[in-house]
Amino acid sequence: xxxxxxxxxxxxxxxxxxxxxxxxxxxxxxxxxxxxxxxxxxxxxxxxxxxxxxxxxxxxxxxxxxxxxxxxxxxxxxxxxxxxxxxxxxxxxxxxxxxxxxxxxxxxxxxxxxxxxxxxxxxxxxxxxxxxxxxxxxxxxxxxxxxxxxxxxxxxxxxxxxxxxxxxxxxxxxxxxxxxxxxxxxxxxxxxxxxxxxxxxxxxxxxxxxxxxxxxxxxxxxxxxxxxxxxxxxxxxxxxxxxxxxxxxxxxxxxxxxxxxxxxxxxxxxxxxxxxxxxxxxxxxxxxxxxxxxxxxxxxxxxxxxxxxxxxxxxxxxxxxxxxxxxxxxxxxxxxxxxxxxxxxxxxxxxxxxxxxxxxxxxxxxxxxxxxxxxxxxxxxxxxxxxxxxx
Amino acid sequence: xxxxxxxxxxxxxxxxxxxxxxxxxxxxxxxxxxxxxxxxxxxxxxxxxxxxxxxxxxxxxxxxxxxxxxxxxxxxxxxxxxxxxxxxxxxxxxxxxxxxxxxxxxxxxxxxxxxxxxxxxxxxxxxxxxxxxxxxxxxxxxxxxxxxxxxxxxxxxxxxxxxxxxxxxxxxxxxxxxxxxxxxxxxxxxxxxxxxxxxxxxxxxxxxxxxxxxxxxxxxxxxxxxxxxxxxxx
Numbered sequence: 001x002x003x004x005x006x007x008x009x010x011x012x013x014x015x016x017x018x019x020x021x022x023x024x025x026x027x028x029x030x031x032x033x034x035x036x037x038x039x040x041x042x043x044x045x046x047x048x049x050x051x052x053x054x055x056x057x058x059x060x061x062x063x064x065x066x067x068x069x070x071x072x073x074x075x076x077x078x079x080x081x082x083x084x085x086x087x088x089x090x091x092x093x094x095x096x097x098x099x100x101x102x103x104x105x106x107x108x109x110x111x112x113x114x115x116x117x118x119x120x121x122x123x124x125x126x127x128x129x130x131x132x133x134x135x136x137x138x139x140x141x142x143x144x145x146x147x148x149x150x151x152x153x154x155x156x157x158x159x160x161x162x163x164x165x166x167x168x169x170x171x172x173x174x175x176x177x178x179x180x181x182x183x184x185x186x187x188x189x190x191x192x193x194x195x196x197x198x199x200x201x202x203x204x205x206x207x208x209x210x211x212x213x214x215x216x217x218x219x220x221x222x223x224x225x226x227x228x229x230x231x232x233x234x235x236x237x238x239x240x241x242x243x244x245x246x247x248x249x250x251x252x253x254x255x256x257x258x259x260x261x262x263x264x265x266x267x268x269x270x271x272x273x274x275x276x277x278x279x280x281x282x283x284x285x286x287x288x289x290x291x292x293x294x295x296x297x298x299x300x301x302x303x304x305x306x307x308x309x310x311x312x313x314x315x316x317x318x319x320x321x322x323x324x325x326x327x328x329x330x331x332x333x334x335x336x337x338x339x340x341x342x343x344x345x346x347x348x349x350x351x352x353x354x355x356x357x358x359x360x361x362x363x364x365x366x367x368x369x370x371x372x373x374x375x376x377x378x379x380x381x382x383x384x385x386x387x388x389x390x391x
Numbered sequence: 392x393x394x395x396x397x398x399x400x401x402x403x404x405x406x407x408x409x410x411x412x413x414x415x416x417x418x419x420x421x422x423x424x425x426x427x428x429x430x431x432x433x434x435x436x437x438x439x440x441x442x443x444x445x446x447x448x449x450x451x452x453x454x455x456x457x458x459x460x461x462x463x464x465x466x467x468x469x470x471x472x473x474x475x476x477x478x479x480x481x482x483x484x485x486x487x488x489x490x491x492x493x494x495x496x497x498x499x500x501x502x503x504x505x506x507x508x509x510x511x512x513x514x515x516x517x518x519x520x521x522x523x524x525x526x527x528x529x530x531x532x533x534x535x536x537x538x539x540x541x542x543x544x545x546x547x548x549x550x551x552x553x554x555x556x557x558x559x560x561x562x563x564x565x566x567x568x569x570x571x572x573x574x575x576x577x578x579x580x581x582x583x584x585x586x587x588x589x590x591x592x593x594x595x596x597x598x599x600x601x602x603x604x605x606x607x608x609x610x611x612x613x614x615x616x617x618x619x620x621x622x623x624x625x
Contacts, residue, residue: 005511016499299495302456303509304484304560306477384456388491 001309010316014324017289024281025325028367031275032329035363036356037336038267044346058186059256060092060221061125062228063247064235066212076211081238088230090223091216095121096198098211104171106158113154113171114193117201117209125217126184133165133180141197146204148176151191155181169194172205221257224248275363278325279371286318286375290382297379298387311380318372319365326364330357402467403564403596404430404453409462411448411619422448423459424619432563433593435586437607438600440616446600447568449621453598454487454566455479484512488557490567495553496541502528502552503537509560527559528552531585547578554585565589565597571606583609 014021064085066075077096086094098117103110120138122128128135136147148169155162155178158169167178176196185191201209216231218224228248235241290297297310333356341347411423422445430436438446451457452464455471464472466486474482496505506524515523528534531551536544544552550570557565567586571579583606586597590611599610607613615622 001511002514005517009511012504295495296497299491299497300508300512301480302454302483302489302491303556304480304487304512305508306480306512308477309512385451388456388495 001305001312006312006316007320010313010320013313013317014320020289021285021321024278024285025321025328027274027281028278028322028325028364029329029332031271031278032326032360032364033332033336034267034271034274036330036333036353036360037340038271039356039359040333040337040348040353041340042264044348045340058126059249059253060218060224062216062218062224062231064214064216064231065245065247067243067245068212069243075240075243077214077235078239081235082214084234084238085214085216085231088227088234090218090220090227092219093121093125093217095119095125095215095217096211097122097213097215098198098201098209099213100201100205100207100209102172102194102205102207104169106170114189115171115201115205116190116193116195117198117211118195119198122195122215123182125215128182128184130180131183132162133178135182135195136179136197141199144199144203145197146174146176146200147179147197149180149182149195150178151185151193151195152181152183153188153191154193157192171196174204221253221260224253275367278322279367282318282321282368282371283375285321286314286372287378289317290314290375290379293379294382294387297382298384301382301384302388307380310382311376314376314379315369315372318376319368322364322368322371323361326360330360333360402429403432404428405463405465405468406453407463407465409449409452409464410460411445411452411457412460422619423452423462426462426619426621428614428621430564430596430598432596433590434611435590435597435599435609437610437613438598438616438621439602439604439607439613441602444616445619446616449616450566450568450598450600453564454489455483484509484560486563488560488562488565490550490553490557490565490570492569492572496544496549496556498542501538501540502533502544505541505552506556506559509556513560523559524555527555530558530588531555547574547581550574550578550582551585554582558589563595565595567597567599569601570599571601571603576605579603579606580609 064077066077076098082094082096085091096119100115100117101112102115104113105111120141123135130149131152133149135149136145139145140147148171150158150164152162155164158164159167162181164178165180169176169178171194176194182195198209198211202211216227218227225248228246231246232241232244235244300310334353337348337353406426406428409423409426409428410421413420413422426449428436428449438449440446448457452459455474458472463470466482471479471482497508503521503524506527507520510520510523525534525537528537531554533548533551533555536548536552541549541552550573554565554567554570557567565586570586571582574582586599587609589595590597597610599606601607
């Protein structure tokens with residue numbers, strides 16, 4: 001039997017019996033669509049979740065502190081150290097921070113304020129957004145501008161409102177312009193603080209600002225252990241790490257990873273089950289086809305079909321079935337990927353999609369051959385005389 | 392041996408001492424008992440007998456659809472029982488045509504597709520198929536039904552399509568198992584007219600299994616069969 005005849009005859013059978021096959025085709029198509037969307041978008045969705053600090057409880061942030069200990073001199077993170085840490089694989093960003101109590105004047109009265117001197121990465125690092133006004137950006141840090149962002153509790157206490165953009169504040173004999181109020185702080189003391197550019201604080205505060213805290217944010221929670229392990233070595237390579245304290249919320253990290261693992265596991269399990277059911281469906285439907293088409297098999301053998309003609313016809317039918325299902329699945333998968341892309345706000349790499357497409361088609365061939373082989377062998381081995389006499 | 396009166400013709404098949412025994416828990420059942428038969432090209436032989444006499448089994452053995460327990464089967468002097476499964480399939484599609492009692496057509500297919508299968512298995516080029524299919528259909532006066540659905544044909548038309556399908560590969564021997572069994576008298580005789588037309592060219596033989604004396608009467612010779620024994624010429 002020629003190959004083009006084989007494909008034509010098999011496809012014709014599948015199309016003509018499409019109502020019988022629709023359930024199996026849909027099961028496989030959904031499985032393939034799920035597989036494509038999970039693999040293609042999985043990394044982006046995970047990245048998205050990792051960026052949602054409120055959702056994951058900030059477990060991707062590693063807090064590094066150069067502790068004050070009597071036997072060690074007061075130290076701070078050197079710029080070279082920060083740059084080296086930023087190059088550790090798995091580090092998304094690093095933010096250098098200094099804390100200080102600064103004397104200021106408010107309504108003619110002296111008052112000490114908690115001041116947090118931050119660099120341009122601080123807001124993104126902590127997932128902070130402006131509640132009112134704006135947060136100062138890289139330009140303000142670069143140009144050492146005297147700008148301030150207030151914690152909401154402090155803004156409320158000082159001005160009786162959080163709409164404070166354009167107001168001024170005196171800190172260490174300098175006037176700072178308030179540009180906004182920050183939102184998303186998960187610490188009551190932080191909500192009572194003033195945030196100023198790190199460069200400005202270093203220049204203008206009469207007390208030397210010690211930048212002894214470095215926050216490192218990892219790209220995903222999976223990167224946290226490796227990055228936490230690498231930091232002391234990198235610090236040691238550039239400065240003393242004797243008083244370095246690396247803090248990771250191990251408990252929360254384990255919890256988040258466990259939850260993520262089970263979510264991922266059940267999603268994969270659901271799609272694997274769908275595909276296995278699809279495979280069993282092909283097996284079942286082909287076995288049923290062999291039974292219901294016994295007379296047809298006998299007739300074809302009487303016409304001169306060889307065992308291999310019958311085997312290849314049934315096998316090709318199973319293959320057509322799984323390939324048609326896979327192609328529908330690829331189209332559904334593409335639609336799902338586009339929708340997820342809109343939701344997550346990211347576009348997956350096209351190469352990844354095409355890799356998934358190829359894997360799906362290979363899988364469909366394996367499924368078709370695997371599930372269709374036994375029924376096809378049964379059909380091919382059927383004795384002509386019993387097949388032609390089958391009622 | 393069952394053979395025609397004229398010995399000048401070429402023997403197409405020669406069967407000797409053909410026996411078929413089915414194993415059975417209650418004891419073996421002997422369906423064919425040392426059957427001898429000789430068939431020549433250009434003749435139409437009727438094997439006639441009651442149900443269970445073994446005539447269909449004989450037909451299946453002659454069609455290489457079933458193996459005998461013992462005996463020999465020569466085709467133009469060559470032993471064809473020694474062919475393996477694949478060679479037998481090849482032999483069937485090149486030399487034999489079958490017409491079954493139940494008007495067996497492939498359901499959900501049209502007339503063209505039904506007749507195309509033997510050509511597909513034979514490896515006939517696609518462009519050669521339509522004229523051959525049409526030629527076979529015209530022999531049974533159904534040229535106008537080329538693309539009709541098999542499911543929508545009448546019983547008589549279905550059986551004529553089955554005859555056309557048996558003819559499409561230009562076989563040397565047509566084996567018909569009660570081809571008129573499910574047809575009324577008029578359609579039965581129409582089928583017989585087609586068989587008579589086929590053998591007039593002299594290069595094809597037809598063996599018909601029937602229990603209808605009217606049908607048998609239209610054959611070149613009749614071989615009565617009873618309890619697995621094929622009797623002499625009528």
